[in-house]
Amino acid sequence: MPDLDQLIAQAQAFIRGLLGRGGGPRGPRGAPITGGGRGPALLGLAVVAVWLASGFYRVQPDELGVVLRFGAYSYRTEPGLHWHLPWPIESVLLPAVTRISRTEIGYRSGGQQTDAGGAASGIDMPSESLMLTGDENIIDINLTVFWKISNAVDYLFNTRDPDNLVKAVAESSIREVIGRTPIQPALTQLRAQIETDVHKQTQQILDKYGTGIEVTQVQLQKVDPPDAVIESFRDVQRANTDAERMRNEAEAYRNDIVPRARGDAAALVFGGEGAKQATIAQATGQAQQFDAVLKAYQADVPGHHAGHPGPLAAAGG
Numbered sequence: 001m002p003d004l005d006q007l008i009a010q011a012q013a014f015i016r017g018l019l020g021r022g023g024g025p026r027g028p029r030g031a032p033i034t035g036g037g038r039g040p041a042l043l044g045l046a047v048v049a050v051w052l053a054s055g056f057y058r059v060q061p062d063e064l065g066v067v068l069r070f071g072a073y074s075y076r077t078e079p080g081l082h083w084h085l086p087w088p089i090e091s092v093l094l095p096a097v098t099r100i101s102r103t104e105i106g107y108r109s110g111g112q113q114t115d116a117g118g119a120a121s122g123i124d125m126p127s128e129s130l131m132l133t134g135d136e137n138i139i140d141i142n143l144t145v146f147w148k149i150s151n152a153v154d155y156l157f158n159t160r161d162p163d164n165l166v167k168a169v170a171e172s173s174i175r176e177v178i179g180r181t182p183i184q185p186a187l188t189q190l191r192a193q194i195e196t197d198v199h200k201q202t203q204q205i206l207d208k209y210g211t212g213i214e215v216t217q218v219q220l221q222k223v224d225p226p227d228a229v230i231e232s233f234r235d236v237q238r239a240n241t242d243a244e245r246m247r248n249e250a251e252a253y254r255n256d257i258v259p260r261a262r263g264d265a266a267a268l269v270f271g272g273e274g275a276k277q278a279t280i281a282q283a284t285g286q287a288q289q290f291d292a293v294l295k296a297y298q299a300d301v302p303g304h305h306a307g308h309p310g311p312l313a314a315a316g317g
Contacts, residue, residue: 055086062098064152067091073153093156097149100216103166105129105174106142107221130226131175137183138229142221145170145202147213154212162213166206170218173201183225191220 058081059065065077069090077092084090106129109122129140147166149155159165177197181190199218206213224230 051086055083055090057082057084057092057094059094060096062096063094064097066093066095066152066156068093073157076152095149095152095155097152100146100148101163101166103145103147103163103170104142105145105167105171106140128171129222131178133178133183133186134180135182138226139178139183139186140222140224140226141174141178143170143174143198144219144221145215146217146219147215149212150214151212154210156212158210158212162211165209165211166202166213166215169205170198170202170215173198173205176201187223187225191223195220 057065059077059079061079063079065082067074067077067084067090069085070088071091074090082092084092104122105125107122107124124142126140129142131139131141133139145166155162174194177194178186181194186194195218199215202218203215206215
């Protein structure tokens with residue numbers, strides 16, 4: 001910043017030159033001018049004073065002063081009262097660096113952010129809002145981008161139309177993200193992820209261009225099928241919901257009946273195995289009992305010995 005005392009001294013020297021070395025104004029040949037010559041000198045002094053006073057400026061709390069010297073960046077000033085060399089030597093720009101700006105894609109709110117249902121209100125812009133999803137369906141999206149100035153110098157000298165720049169970059173990002181996302185997840189569980197991806201990609205592109213802009217938030221205001229097919233889409237959604245419900249009911253029935261049938265089958269197998277073992281044991285017992293009776297009978301019959309058949313054998317041949 002220039003030295004104020006030095007500047008005042010230069011102004012005083014300039015005024016003394018106007019008044020002449022003798023302390024008063026002089027004519028073209030050096031002859032002193034008397035009488036009314038003092039008026040133009042005082043007028044010139046007043047003009048210089050006003051010119052110097054025009055260099056004072058105030059930076060508001062939400063602003064940052066950017067001083068330009070002959071149109072080129074010179075230095076920055078913080079909030080408060082400051083002075084710069086008056087025009088045309090220096091000038092000052094006062095961007096609002098803490099203000100949050102909003103850029104709307106797919107709609108224009110006209111000053112109203114959302115309606116009673118929480119969806120974006122205002123004028124719809126189909127050329128911006130209609131996009132193609134990853135599974136080749138058309139989707140209608142309204143998006144709001146909130147941003148602020150992060151670097152005042154880059155913002156002033158590297159961007160000409162910052163709002164349109166943010167809109168173009170964010171629209172390109174949302175189309176790329178939606179272009180690789182199927183329609184059903186985009187309508188339901190992936191909304192937060194889409195916001196995060198668009199935020200990240202938009203900020204990366206703005207940083208690459210050196211815009212001095214920081215994206216603070218990205219909000220999906222509306223994610224719906226196009227109005228022309230929304231009723232048909234809802235019919236499809238209801239059919240899919242019914243199919244999913246019936247599939248869940250069938251799965252629940254299967255989970256109930258199959259284990260029960262398997263249990264009944266296992267009980268039958270175990271019951272048959274038990275009956276088999278009981279029958280075998282009973283037959284074995286009866287066979288052993290018959291053998292014991294036979295041995296007792298053979299022992300009690302007279303003349304029955306090896307090589308001499310008993311009466312039963314002789315009678316039966």
